[in-house]
Amino acid sequence: MRVHRLVVFLCLLVVALLAGSACQPEPLSLPTPIHVSATPGRDLALELPIPSREPATPLPGATPTPQPTESEPAAVQPEISYRLDAELDWLARTVAVDQQVELRNTTGVPLREVVFALDMNGSEETFRLKRVLTGAGLRLDNYTIDGTQLTVRLPQPLLPGGLLSLQLVFDLAIPQIRAGYRYGHMGYFGYSDRQVNLGNWFPLVAYYHPIRGWICPQPHTIGEQSVRPVADFDVTLRVTGAPEGLKAAAPGRVTEEVDGWRFVLPRAREFTVSVSDRFEILSTSTASGAVVELYYFPDSDRGLAAPRHALVTAAQALALFEQRFALPYVHGRLIVVEGDFPDGMEFSGLVFVSGDWFRAWLGIPNDWLTLITAHEVSHQWWYSAVGNDQGTDPYLDEALAIYSELLFFERYYPEHVNWWWNFRVGAYSPSGFVDASVYDFHSPRPYINAVYLQGARMLQALRDDLGDAAFFAWLQRYAAQMHGQVATPDDFWGALSSDEYAATFETRARFLRNVNVLARSADLP
Numbered sequence: 001m002r003v004h005r006l007v008v009f010l011c012l013l014v015v016a017l018l019a020g021s022a023c024q025p026e027p028l029s030l031p032t033p034i035h036v037s038a039t040p041g042r043d044l045a046l047e048l049p050i051p052s053r054e055p056a057t058p059l060p061g062a063t064p065t066p067q068p069t070e071s072e073p074a075a076v077q078p079e080i081s082y083r084l085d086a087e088l089d090w091l092a093r094t095v096a097v098d099q100q101v102e103l104r105n106t107t108g109v110p111l112r113e114v115v116f117a118l119d120m121n122g123s124e125e126t127f128r129l130k131r132v133l134t135g136a137g138l139r140l141d142n143y144t145i146d147g148t149q150l151t152v153r154l155p156q157p158l159l160p161g162g163l164l165s166l167q168l169v170f171d172l173a174i175p176q177i178r179a180g181y182r183y184g185h186m187g188y189f190g191y192s193d194r195q196v197n198l199g200n201w202f203p204l205v206a207y208y209h210p211i212r213g214w215i216c217p218q219p220h221t222i223g224e225q226s227v228r229p230v231a232d233f234d235v236t237l238r239v240t241g242a243p244e245g246l247k248a249a250a251p252g253r254v255t256e257e258v259d260g261w262r263f264v265l266p267r268a269r270e271f272t273v274s275v276s277d278r279f280e281i282l283s284t285s286t287a288s289g290a291v292v293e294l295y296y297f298p299d300s301d302r303g304l305a306a307p308r309h310a311l312v313t314a315a316q317a318l319a320l321f322e323q324r325f326a327l328p329y330v331h332g333r334l335i336v337v338e339g340d341f342p343d344g345m346e347f348s349g350l351v352f353v354s355g356d357w358f359r360a361w362l363g364i365p366n367d368w369l370t371l372i373t374a375h376e377v378s379h380q381w382w383y384s385a386v387g388n389d390q391g392t393d394p395y396l397d398e399a400l401a402i403y404s405e406l407l408f409f410e411r412y413y414p415e416h417v418n419w420w421w422n423f424r425v426g427a428y429s430p431s432g433f434v435d436a437s438v439y440d441f442h443s444p445r446p447y448i449n450a451v452y453l454q455g456a457r458m459l460q461a462l463r464d465d466l467g468d469a470a471f472f473a474w475l476q477r478y479a480a481q482m483h484g485q486v487a488t489p490d491d492f493w494g495a496l497s498s499d500e501y502a503a504t505f506e507t508r509a510r511f512l513r514n515v516n517v518l519a520r521s522a523d524l525p
């Protein structure tokens with residue numbers, strides 16, 4: 001069966017946005033979609049009422065000097081690139097993968113083994129490794145799989161500066177998306193009757209810590225647990241038994257192949273694709289040149305209003321966060337996918353927003369569809385651009401992501417800021433330490449209350465401590481310093497000046513278990 005072109009412009013609807021100031025939106029009066037011609041390219045760009053990219057200069061009043069700390073040795077991550085040749089059997093819901101990994105040892109020490117994270121192998125046995133080969137075709141049998149960790153022991157150490165090429169050949173059995181929090185929220189690797197989601201679907205080289213070595217977090221039922229170095233991805237996905245009209249939602253540069261596509265995505269944390277024969281697509285672009293594409297499921301009962309609102313929200317959020325965090329979005333296209341699973345999920349260049357929020361949308365901005373869309377888009381900064389250990393330090397992405405929702409409302413719907421605080425935070429009377437790990441929790445609500453909701457309160461208190469100019473200058477310094485890396489609490493708090501760090505003591509004492517964050521690093525060996 002023929003797979004239709006991914007290139008989306010043939011079926012584009014473009015949303016004409018509100019004229020005039022975005023500070024005075026008319027949320028109940030959504031614009032009429034315009035059918036456009038099939039001409040691809042920038043002529044589809046809209047006059048979005050959103051800010052253009054501003055230079056990454058700190059705001060006035062900020063102290064640009066970072067806090068000197070007793071820091072750990074700099075982690076020099078191996079340089080990693082992936083090339084995948086994958087064949088999805090649409091009817092069987094299986095994938096056969098031939099994965100090549102190139103890894104240059106830039107750690108400064110010999111590597112005797114390489115560890116991969118197998119996130120897809122957490123709650124169910126979905127991964128069957130058939131063989132491991134060197135680039136020269138030498139079969140390696142000295143490997144172990146322990147849940148979500150694959151350890152490949154090398155026949156001889158990979159010396160500093162050396163280049164290793166490995167080939168992993170494996171099959172995947174994609175699980176059916178199930179209801180309930182335990183499994184449902186993991187539907188980013190799963191299938192429904194109309195969607196196949198391939199997120200966290202192939203072995204990813206673990207994060208290399210200069211003291212602790214390879215870090216491959218154990219899976220847990222709460223939150224995310226990944227810690228991922230940046231890498232380059234080149235993925236060819238072919239589909240057998242594909243229905244007519246199959247479309248792939250995926251980030252990066254896309255080219256059509258026989259029965260599939262090739263995706264090239266540099267400098268990302270992973271590569272994720274969602275495939276469906278029922279996708280419809282809306283697209284727009286921001287003044288800074290980023291293209292935002294929304295892949296949604298048509299539903300005659302609700303029309304286009306919810307998809308259009310999600311698209312506009314995503315584009316507005318992207319433009320705002322580029323400006324607020326002074327860090328451009330690097331992947332060119334941002335893909336937003338209506339997911340057949342709860343809540344939402346962030347990946348590099350692609351985010352899922354649950355169909356639940358589309359169906360439940362009340363036609364007003366102060367609703368879950370807006371919150372979750374803006375939240376997931378913000379993870380392009382707080383997860384994808386600036387990485388962190390999502391298991392041990394979840395507040396470094398989730399507190400900043402939920403606070404980014406507030407920034408979105410401040411900018412576009414200031415009349416709903418109080419609603420946001422009451423609905424999103426106050427209604428849950430949250431408590432708990434913001435710097436808790438996911439492993440401290442065994443049900444989602446206390447985790448969200450502590451890390452997300454108290455996290456939002458902590459960031460607001462820090463903003464009150466520092467003032468707007470210094471607060472945003474701090475976030476911008478942190479983003480600029482840790483872009484492309486894996487940040488720690490030391491990096492986050494260390495981006496404050498000494499005076500600012502001292503001025504935030506009371507707030508840290510109120511919200512954190514480890515009040516003297518920066519002092520901790522002095523205790524490390």
Ligand SMILES: [Zn+2]
Nearest residue numbers: 375379398401
């Ligand atoms: Zn989040």
